[in-house]
Amino acid sequence: MKVRITNGMLMGLVVNMVYAKAIGLTQGIMAREAGSDMWMATILSTLQGMAVMLITVIVMLRLPEKNMVEQAALLLGKWGGKLIAALLFLFFLGAFGTVMITFVYHLMDYFLPEVPVIVFILVGGAVAVYAVYQGLEVIARMALVGSFSIIALNVLVLFGSIYQFDIRELLPVFQNGFVNTIKASRHNDTDWAMATLMTALILPLVRDRLTWKKSAPLAIVYGGLFVLQWPILEAGVLSPEMTGQYIVACMQLARSAEIGQFIHRYEMIMIAFFATSALVQTMMSLMCACMSVSHVLGLKDYRPVILPTTLVLGGFGYWVVLDHGRAMRLLSDYWPPAALAVAFGVPMLVFAAGFLRKKKLAAARKEAEEEKQAQMRKSS
């Protein structure tokens, strides 16, 4: 029996997959490009994320038993499927790098500057390997815990910084132009890209397919709302110029927050509540990379490739994180075009292939239906 997760768990995974990087590193980059429009760029990006998620779900619903790679293999042939799987592996390799930048720079730069980078990579990697061995359901349950942590963190940061909030810093709207704001939103789009491509791989494992169309885009809305609080507070409390000054902007907001004279150092609270989300990102990036590799190699189970894939991802993560300048160049210059090309290109390619090869698609759907009925007869 295949592992199944609920729609709620899928929503938790989507929210966690986006949150950790989107609130800090992404906002810092967007503040440098869009200034006080960083919050508008986040809204626009959320809308774009919803659209891509909807397209992904529509593609998946054509053959709900198969994930995006399996669909691609069916429609584009064996090697077409392998090519898509290889592309997705490269995507999740890059995603793992960006997740590691988020994870390590939060911990190392603000708490443990004397600890070598390799220790963070080993710890993050070890936790991710353990979780991926345990399977999707375990990670999804952790994502639910992570979602509650996210809510708690948002509420605490709101309480700790609202008294310093100056709405004038959010104005004027589209200060640097609408086109520039849209352009800046691509950075947050890369965060949504991780969520949509993850969904493309795990959606067949989500139980109630009738509500996929509703729950997956709704997860983006929830994730967007959780993330949106941060650019608004960062701009209103720190100012857009100051937000753009830092690598990890959310920690700067945490450094400025306090509740009375009792809760001073929000950095600790921030890490305590944010760590689950960051680890879920690490786990899911690794899991999706492993699934992609198993498709490339034609394996039925992804477990045999966990260790080699971890070594590749960990090695890349270590190389990226080691140099702050390289990490920031990857995040702001190279990652957006690469990530968005895959996130938008792959679902559109599979959609177009299904459109052109309707007969094959119909035959596969019929075959799947017959298989399902046979299974039902067998079980009854």
Added chain:
Amino acid sequence: MEKRKVVKGTTLVLWLVISSLLMTGCLGSREIDDLAMVMAVGLDKGKEPGTIKVTAQIARPGDVRGQTGAPTAGTGQPIWTASAEGRSIFEAIRNLARYSSRRVFWAHNQVIVINEEVAREGVSEIIDFFSRNHELRMRTWVVVTEDEASHLITTKTGLEVIPGVSMDKLFRYSEIVAEAPRTDMRTLQAAYLSRTTHPVLARVSPKNRQISAKANGEFGSNPQVELSGTAVFNRDKMVGWLSTKESHGLLWFVEHVESRVITLPCAGQRERSSTLEMKNAKFQVKPVYEKGKVEFDVRVKAMIDLVELGCPDVEDQYVWMQQAEKEAADLLRGEIESVLEAAQKRYHVDFLELGKVFENHYPAEWRQMAQSWDDAFEKAQVRVTVEANINSPVLLHKATKSRK
């Protein structure tokens, strides 16, 4: 089956070994009794040209306890102050480590005191260092003094055992008197990085205020740190001071002013006075851009209580309250006009955040004049309207007068 058990057991043992190595918490650990906790820091110019002197006020936790209760072992001095010089702040701090028996730890620093001479040369290096350092808080207060910062750091001030803590509390409750802006590292950095605004910092100076417990006949024998006035900056360089009156006017523009004391002299008897307390106020700035001219309408509406009626000739306090409204409004308007005069005519810099207000209302026009905003600001006409409502005599229905 047996083989699987062995694999599982080996994996478990491996996990435990890796976990015990990685999760000891030893990496980067610092024991609390190895730390020298800085509570306040002073920055002066060094003896050699191009050097800076850093003075750190460090808490002695054992003696902090000894001061309030039974004396414990130690010197009885709650603080240890040390200074060192260097070509940069970081070098000076590292030089402190040459004779500090503990590792200097900045996470609990409450205040950064900058000497006027250093401030006039520029504070960009200070902003960069203190915002880059992860140990420091962004809510650390930043002040300027015309005195030596090292002297101020060593001054025992306030009720608290540690002077740094006293200065922190001084700021926390300073909104009651509203005589200096509450400037911390966050507001300083934001103003410095801003495209529209120049920074301001609170001014502190030692004043002989305290009555010594040992020689209480000598009034004002001990100096106390007083928070009063403002240092004005053009970008990162200090250009001058604002008086207390001008600082009162400044706070309307840069902070949310709710409370303050207004003292009015009595009509006919100028040596006597009555006191009002502002309880609530609304402040609004509206920019107007017409025919290439920048103008601002500043409106203040203050709700005021009568807290002390010291004028002996007042028959009906309600009549007096009505008459005093104009006088209170004139006083508030005078303060606002004085800070406008200082910004536009004396220092020629916009530290009142009027550029930000203009940009928000006229973004397209702002783009054209952003580079020359300081010129436009100088020429801008600002109209100030103040409405004061003295509507509560608090508890008393009648003025306090002898019935004899």
